Amino acid sequence: MTDPVLRLKRISKRFGTLLANDDISLELGAGEVLALLGENGAGKSTLVSILFGHYEADAGSIEVFGQPLPPGQPRAALTAGIGMVHQHSTLADNLSVLDNVMLGTEPLWQPWSARDAARARLLRTAERFGLAVQPDALVAGLTVGERQRVEILKALVRGARILILDEPTAVLTPQESEALFDTLSQMVAQGLSIIFISHKLAEVLRVSQRIAVLRAGKLVAQAAAGAVTQAQLALWMVGHAIELPGRQPAGAVGEAVCVLEGVSTAALGRDRLDGVSLALHRGEVVAIAGVSGNGQVALAELLSGTRTASAGSVQFLGAALVADPARLVEQGLARVPEDRHGVGLIGDLALWENAVSERLPAAHFSRRVGGMKWIRRRAALAHAQRIVEDFDVRGAGPLAPARALSGGNMQKLILGRALRAPGGRTARLIVAHQPTWGLDVGAVAYVQRQLIAARDGGAAVLLISDDLDEVLTLGDRIAVMHAGRLTAALPAAQWTRQTLGLAMAGVASADAAHGKSIAEAVAP
Amino acid sequence: MRLDKRSQASPAALLLAPVGAVAFTLLVSALLVLWAGAPVGRTYAAILNGGFGSLFALSETLTRAVPLILTGLAATVAFKSRLFNIGAEGQLYGGALAAVAVGGLHGGAGLFAAPWLVFPLMLAASALAGALLLLGPALLKARLGVDEVVTTLLLNFIVLLGVSALLDGPMKDPGAMGWPQSVGLAPELELSRPLAGTRLHSGLLVASGLALALWLVFKHSLLGFQIRATGANAKAAAFAGVPALRTAVLVALLSGGLAGLAGAVEVAGRTGYVTLDMSPGYGYTGIVIAMLAGLHPLGVLAASVFVAGVLVGADSMSRVVGVPTYIADVIVATALIAVLVATLLTQYRVRWRRAA
Numbered sequence: 001m002t003d004p005v006l007r008l009k010r011i012s013k014r015f016g017t018l019l020a021n022d023d024i025s026l027e028l029g030a031g032e033v034l035a036l037l038g039e040n041g042a043g044k045s046t047l048v049s050i051l052f053g054h055y056e057a058d059a060g061s062i063e064v065f066g067q068p069l070p071p072g073q074p075r076a077a078l079t080a081g082i083g084m085v086h087q088h089s090t091l092a093d094n095l096s097v098l099d100n101v102m103l104g105t106e107p108l109w110q111p112w113s114a115r116d117a118a119r120a121r122l123l124r125t126a127e128r129f130g131l132a133v134q135p136d137a138l139v140a141g142l143t144v145g146e147r148q149r150v151e152i153l154k155a156l157v158r159g160a161r162i163l164i165l166d167e168p169t170a171v172l173t174p175q176e177s178e179a180l181f182d183t184l185s186q187m188v189a190q191g192l193s194i195i196f197i198s199h200k201l202a203e204v205l206r207v208s209q210r211i212a213v214l215r216a217g218k219l220v221a222q223a224a225a226g227a228v229t230q231a232q233l234a235l236w237m238v239g240h241a242i243e244l245p246g247r248q249p250a251g252a253v254g255e256a257v258c259v260l261e262g263v264s265t266a267a268l269g270r271d272r273l274d275g276v277s278l279a280l281h282r283g284e285v286v287a288i289a290g291v292s293g294n295g296q297v298a299l300a301e302l303l304s305g306t307r308t309a310s311a312g313s314v315q316f317l318g319a320a321l322v323a324d325p326a327r328l329v330e331q332g333l334a335r336v337p338e339d340r341h342g343v344g345l346i347g348d349l350a351l352w353e354n355a356v357s358e359r360l361p362a363a364h365f366s367r368r369v370g371g372m373k374w375i376r377r378r379a380a381l382a383h384a385q386r387i388v389e390d391f392d393v394r395g396a397g398p399l400a401p402a403r404a405l406s407g408g409n410m411q412k413l414i415l416g417r418a419l420r421a422p423g424g425r426t427a428r429l430i431v432a433h434q435p436t437w438g439l440d441v442g443a444v445a446y447v448q449r450q451l452i453a454a455r456d457g458g459a460a461v462l463l464i465s466d467d468l469d470e471v472l473t474l475g476d477r478i479a480v481m482h483a484g485r486l487t488a489a490l491p492a493a494q495w496t497r498q499t500l501g502l503a504m505a506g507v508a509s510a511d512a513a514h515g516k517s518i519a520e521a522v523a524p
Numbered sequence: 525m526r527l528d529k530r531s532q533a534s535p536a537a538l539l540l541a542p543v544g545a546v547a548f549t550l551l552v553s554a555l556l557v558l559w560a561g562a563p564v565g566r567t568y569a570a571i572l573n574g575g576f577g578s579l580f581a582l583s584e585t586l587t588r589a590v591p592l593i594l595t596g597l598a599a600t601v602a603f604k605s606r607l608f609n610i611g612a613e614g615q616l617y618g619g620a621l622a623a624v625a626v627g628g629l630h631g632g633a634g635l636f637a638a639p640w641l642v643f644p645l646m647l648a649a650s651a652l653a654g655a656l657l658l659l660g661p662a663l664l665k666a667r668l669g670v671d672e673v674v675t676t677l678l679l680n681f682i683v684l685l686g687v688s689a690l691l692d693g694p695m696k697d698p699g700a701m702g703w704p705q706s707v708g709l710a711p712e713l714e715l716s717r718p719l720a721g722t723r724l725h726s727g728l729l730v731a732s733g734l735a736l737a738l739w740l741v742f743k744h745s746l747l748g749f750q751i752r753a754t755g756a757n758a759k760a761a762a763f764a765g766v767p768a769l770r771t772a773v774l775v776a777l778l779s780g781g782l783a784g785l786a787g788a789v790e791v792a793g794r795t796g797y798v799t800l801d802m803s804p805g806y807g808y809t810g811i812v813i814a815m816l817a818g819l820h821p822l823g824v825l826a827a828s829v830f831v832a833g834v835l836v837g838a839d840s841m842s843r844v845v846g847v848p849t850y851i852a853d854v855i856v857a858t859a860l861i862a863v864l865v866a867t868l869l870t871q872y873r874v875r876w877r878r879a880a
Contacts (some may be wrong), residue, residue, distance in 0.1 A: 016873070306763055326765030335763075343763045348756040353749065357764040366746050373746035 003066075005030050005193050006051075006082075006162055011060035013046055020046040021057070022217040028162065033184060033194045035204040035225070037237055038214035039440040040407065044197050047214070048164050052084050053077040064162070083155025087167040089147045091139045091154075098122060098135040101154045118157075125156050130186050144291060145176035152183070163187065164195045169203055173291055174468065174501035181207050199237070201230045213237055234441075242441045245448050247492075250455060250476040254282030257429045257460040258303065258321075263312035264484075265298045273298045274484035275312070280429060280460040285451065286489050287475025288464040290504050292434075295484040296464045297338065300433035303462065304328075304335045317428060329358045332428035334418035334459070336435045340407065344414045347403030351393075352384035354402045355417050364422040379422075387416035392446075408443030411435065415450055426457055433464045448474060468500060482506040537870040545862035553855045562845045570844045571852075575837030583722035588832035590793065591616070591803065593731035594786035595810025596817065596824040597738055598654075602779035603811075604742070604819050605755040605771065607662060611676030612783035613807025614683030615657045619650035619784025620798045621687060623791045624695065624706045626650075627713040639712040646713060647788055654784020655777040657683065662776030666769050680807070688800055697797060706798035715793040725793035732825060734782065739821040751775055783807060812860050818867065831856050 004027040013021040020043045028034050038044045049055045051062060056072035063069065064080040091100045102118045119135050126133050131149050139147065148168060155163055165184075169177040184194055184207060198204050204211055205225055213221045213236040221236045235241060258280040265273045273295050280286055290296060301307035302314065305325040314321040317331060329335070335358075337343040345354045356365055365380050366373040384398045391412040396404040405413065415435070419427055432451060436444040451474060455461045465471050471478055472492065479489035480503035487503055554564045575585050595612045602609035609615075627646040661675035690696075691704040715725040742748040750771045753761035762768050786806060787798075795802050813831055817823030838852030 304763065305765075324765070325763065329765065337763055342757070343760050346753050346757045346760045346764075349749075349753060353753075357749075357753065360746055360749060361765070372741070374744050375746060375749060377744065 003030070004028055005065055007063040008047075008051070009061050009063070011047065011050060011057045011062070013043075013050060013055060013057050019217045021050070024060075024214075024217075024219045026212055026219065026222075028193050028195060030193055031188045031191050032210060033188055033196055033208040035208035035211045036195055036197045036214065037199065037201070037204050037211055037233060039199055039237060040438045041216075041440065042214040042237075043217040044214055045166065046217075048084070048166065048195065048197065051077065052082060052164065078158060078160075081159060081161035082164065083158060083160025083162070084164045085148065085151045085155060085166065085168060087170055089144070089151065091147055091150060093140040094138070096136050096138055097133055097142075097150050100139055100150060101135075101157050105158065122153065122157055126153055128190070129153075129156065129183060131183060144171045144293070145173070145179070148172070148180070149183075156187075160192075162193045162195070164197070166197045167199075168196070169198065169200065170466070171291060173504040174497055175505060177203065201233050201237075204233070205230065215239055238441050242445055244441070244445050245452060245473065247473055248452055250284045253284045253476075254458065256281050256315075257317060258462075259313075259315040261313050261315075263302065263309045263314055265302060265307060266310050267484075268298070271295060271297045272484045273302065273309070273486075276484075276486045277312075278479065278486060278489060280462055282428075282458050282460050283455060284476040285455050285461040285463055285474050287471040287478045287492075288462065288481055288486070289468060289471045289475075289478060289500055290464075290466070290481035292466050294481045295486075296433065296481055298484070299481070299486075300338060300431060300464055303333075303429075303431045304337065305333070325358065326361050330362060332421075332425065334427035334430040334454075336411075336414055336418055336430070336432040338433040338437070338464075340410045340414055345402045345405075345410055348401055350399050351388075351396055351402045351405070351413065352381050352398040355384035355387050355398070355413060356380045358417060359422070362422075383420075383422055387413065387420050390420060391416035391450075408439045408446075411439060411443060411447060415447060419450065419454060427454060427459045430454055430459050430461045431464075432461065434466065435463070436465075436467070436470060468497060471500070472497075480504055541866035541870050542863065545859065545866040548862045548866075549855060549859040552858045553851060556851060556854060557847055560847045560851075562847045567841060567845050567847055567851075570841035571834060571837035573837070574840030574844075575833030575835075579719075580722060581836065581840070583719055583724040585829065585833045585836045586728055587723045587725065587794065588836055589828040590725070590727045590731050591786045591790050591806045592809055592813055592828040592832055593735060593824055594782050594789060595806050596813035596828050597731075597735055597810075597821060598779045598782035598786070599811045599814035600817065600819050600821055600824055601738065601751070601775055601782065602658075603755070603814055605751045605775045606758065607665065607772065607775050607779070608673045609658055609661075609676050609776075609779050609783075610673055610811065611658060611661065611679045611683075611807070612779075612786070612810050613803060613805065614676075614680035615654035615780045615783035616787040616790070616803055616807050617683050617687045617798070618653040618657045619787030620791045620802065621690065621695070621706070621787070622649040622653035622784065623647070623788035624709060624798050627792075628707045628709045628797070639710070642710070643713055646792070647785060650784045650788030651781035652784070654782070654787070655780035657784075658776040658780030659773065662772050666772040684800070687798065691798065691800060695798070704800055708797045709791055713792055714796060715789070723794060727789040727793040730785075730789060734785075735821045735825050742821060747771075747774060783810070786810075809856070812856060815860055816863055818863075830859075 006028040008024060008026040011021050011024045024047060036044050046055065050057045053072055053074035053076060061068060064082065067080065069080055070076045092103065098115065098119055101122050106113060122135055131153055133150060133153060139150065142150065168180060172180065188194060196208055208225050211223050211225055211228065211233065212219060213233065215237060256279045260276055260278045263273055263276045271293065276299065288296065288299065298307060302309060305323045305328045308323045341347065346357070359365055360375060361373065366375050381398060387393065388398060393409050393412045393416065395406055395409050402410065402413070418430065430451065435447050435451065439447065451461055451463065463474055475492050477489040478492050478495050480487045480500060482504060483506055557564050557567045574581055576582055595616060598612045599609060623646050626649045627642055657679060658676065661672045661679065664670035664675060665672040688704065691706055695706045697705045697707045715727050717723065717725050742752065750766045753764065753766050754768065754771050758768070790802060791798060809831060813824055813827040816827040834855050835852045838849045841847065842849045
């Protein structure tokens with residue numbers, strides 16, 4: 001390696017009892033892509049936050065281009081040539097691309113704005129790295145991939161020589177990811193250095209020269225990308241072998257449990273449904289792929305009883321679906337919402353209250369005395385305890401606030417609440433939206449196995465996911481969402497990553513999902 | 525200085541927080557007392573003595589606490605579900621007027637019916653009046669997203685001006701020599717006074733009973749769960765099937781009703797009629813009490829007695845050492861800020877760092 005451009009020396013950071021970074025030393029060479037690999041909670045984000053000055057390390061120091069970097073000052077990190085591209089867009093929607101790139105670069109008291117110079121600089125940088133942009137386009141109208149390009153340009157225009165990308169492919173289609181990788185290789189060819197954060201093994205091997213693996217705050221391994229296999233990386237990352245469930249095709253598929261016909265919803269921003277038809281049958285998993293923000297939230301909420309359709313019909317168990325969560329749950333609907341902190345659980349309330357919150361009005365958990373319903377605390381606590389045991393929820397007792405749980409345990413609690421009804425009734429329909437997002441590999445495997453088990457027990461499962469691996473592994477039939485429209489749900493074998501990616505980008509229409517039509521769509 | 529969030533408040537901090545808050549309050553108020561040129565020790569002793577020092581002082585404090593408990597409970601119910609009801613003052617006056625309308629008009633003979641019938645009617649009318657005053661803002665918020673802080677606050681002025689008009693018009697007491705004062709309540713409707721020679725009335729039992737009942741509702745009823753869930757995370761509550769509109773309506777009826785009852789209990793227990801200055805801001809002080817109590821119904825009892833004691837004690841203190849009674853408002857306000865900050869700090873770890 002040539003002289004390192006960045007040197008992290010013995011960085012440690014503690015949050016309460018959690019040692020988020022434990023004595024980490026790392027170097028980054030000029031023109032190098034270093035992948036930072038680790039599960040959620042391994043300490044990747046903490047490490048780059050220290051590097052970028054959001055946090056101050058408890059111990060250790062940082063050198064950039066041979067100069068010590070003052071801790072805890074994002075501005076100093078910017079000046080030193082460190083640029084950060086966050087996972088979720090930090091651009092202002094109501095401003096143009098140029099405005100966003102210029103934002104914060106000029107002093108507030110400067111009475112004029114050097115727009116022309118900034119525009120020239122933006123275009124020059126864009127050309128140099130092959131990143132096409134329109135400076136005057138409004139950010140609100142850009143796709144997720146285009147926004148990310150603007151974020152990268154924003155960092156480059158500010159003179160970044162070291163670029164940190166935090167899970168950059170999480171929101172991209174496979175094709176957009178490939179385009180990003182090409183951009184990255186152009187950037188390193190011109191001498192930039194890149195830290196690429198990810199938990200996806202394949203893309204880490206594809207894009208980086210060197211890989212550093214974090215686990216539970218420690219740097220457990222470093223290796224050249226050419227000298228290591230996915231299996232070895234997985235072992236380092238998790239610490240022990242965990243097998244994700246493989247493809248387990250459905251057995252006999254039963255009658256339709258839920259049928260949508262021409263369903264549309266009112267638009268909330270970009271999120272809406274536009275003439276969606278879909279049938280969900282007993283004993284099969286229908287997986288919905290798509291880049292998030294294309295109507296998945298509308299679909300999940302519609303079937304969870306928290307949103308109503310503006311057109312079309314939704315049938316559940318042979319009757320029109322009524323937007324009343326308590327009643328739907330009583331009828332056998334199991335729901336796993338996308339946002340487990342904000343929607344799934346009420347963090348300030350006790351774990352046991354969260355475990356029964358959907359079913360409290362039912363006679364099993366409350367009785368009517370004097371015109372009011374009173375909670376049967378003992379029955380509720382017992383049911384919560386059963387969920388905690390059956391679904392292995394760890395980290396807090398039933399009386400502790402639910403917020404004390406880790407993400408994985410929250411998800412187990414939500415899953416347990418949805419799947420475990422008092423009296424042993426099983427779920428008829430499961431609506432799971434991003435059920436494994438942000439979980440560690442062990443929890444992912446657990447959640448996926450539970451969904452497969454529920455399907456084999458006769459439930460219809462609707463899985464909405466950004467994660468193509470998950471969609472391809474679990475989906476018996478797969479449909480793709482784009483701009484509120486849904487393709488036909490075809491058997492998984494009829495899809496490839498390539499065709500899924502094109503459908504996610506909106507290239508293929510519903511009937512063009514077969515290989516032949518795709519080929520026409522791709523042809524110039 | 526830097527604040528790091530703790531995952532759970534430490535037990536030691538939870539114990540220390542109120543102590544520290546009280547110490548801070550006494551310290552800040554002491555500076556003002558010194559500024560006024562009075563001896564700090566004697567001033568505090570006079571406040572303590574005036575608020576709690578004798579049976580009479582205690583009875584005055586408890587009498588003052590009654591409306592504060594009710595408005596404090598009103599704020600507690602509403603704030604617990606994140607309905608920020610700033611309109612308890614107006615609801616209190618609405619309740620007081622309704623009480624007099626049922627129990628005082630018609631030549632002071634009530635509704636020409638036996639007191640055992642009119643008395644509950646009177647209470648129901650006052651609760652209903654307060655509830656209806658909050659129902660509008662609550663519905664506007666639930667259906668149209670109108671900020672309830674603005675609507676309830678402004679309704680206070682509307683109600684007060686309306687009361688003023690009524691006191692000079694149809695409800696004016698002809699025997700009050702031109703004072704804007706309502707007709708009086710029928711004497712048999714007034715609350716009993718168990719301690720001879722004091723103004724303490726049985727409204728204290730009503731208020732304490734309601735605090736206990738509210739605590740039970742919060743802790744053990746489905747409605748209590750729905751109120752807490754809505755306040756803690758409205759989106760998650762809706763997802764779990766809590767009916768948002770129904771909960772909002774019930775909260776409004778409960779909160780407004782409690783504030784309206786405060787008006788009836790004041791009229792029936794203390795004044796006997798409605799005047800424009802019958803409440804020195806009980807509705808607003810109720811908010812302070814609810815926050816001091818950490819939105820806990822039983823805590824409201826303690827906080828009301830504390831605030832009432834300081835207010836009553838400051839009256840007699842100012843006669844002894846000459847510090848203006850406004851020091852009571854300063855003490856209560858400082859205590860509120862100190863408690864809020866102290867509670868917040870229990871969830872953080874404070875770190876001091878060297879200047880970079």
